[in-house]
Amino acid sequence: MATVHKISIYGGSVTVYQQAGETVDVYGVPMVRLRHGTIVKPAGFHSNIADAQREAADRIDEIREDLAQQAARLRQEADA
Numbered sequence: 001m002a003t004v005h006k007i008s009i010y011g012g013s014v015t016v017y018q019q020a021g022e023t024v025d026v027y028g029v030p031m032v033r034l035r036h037g038t039i040v041k042p043a044g045f046h047s048n049i050a051d052a053q054r055e056a057a058d059r060i061d062e063i064r065e066d067l068a069q070q071a072a073r074l075r076q077e078a079d080a
Contacts, residue, residue, distance in 0.1 A: 007074075014060050014063060016056060018052075019034060019045075020034075020035065021033050021034040021035060021040070021045070023042070024039065026039060030042055032045050
């Protein structure tokens with residue numbers, strides 16, 4: 001019997017999840033209260049949707065670059 005190989009790839013798209021909330025002060029610390037009541041740190045929140053979309057697009061570009069590097073490594077391994 002011959003040995004055969006297959007590499008499966010998952011994750012053909014990036015999930016984009018949008019959140020909105022109100023800025024609140026918690027014991028002098030700026031936070032964000034989400035619509036369902038959870039209070040979270042303000043990192044990544046923006047005062048307008050366009051800036052949030054730009055940051056998300058930048059992150060997708062970073063992921064795209066990571067994927068290109070991963071593909072290049074696989075090709076190098078295959079050619080070694």
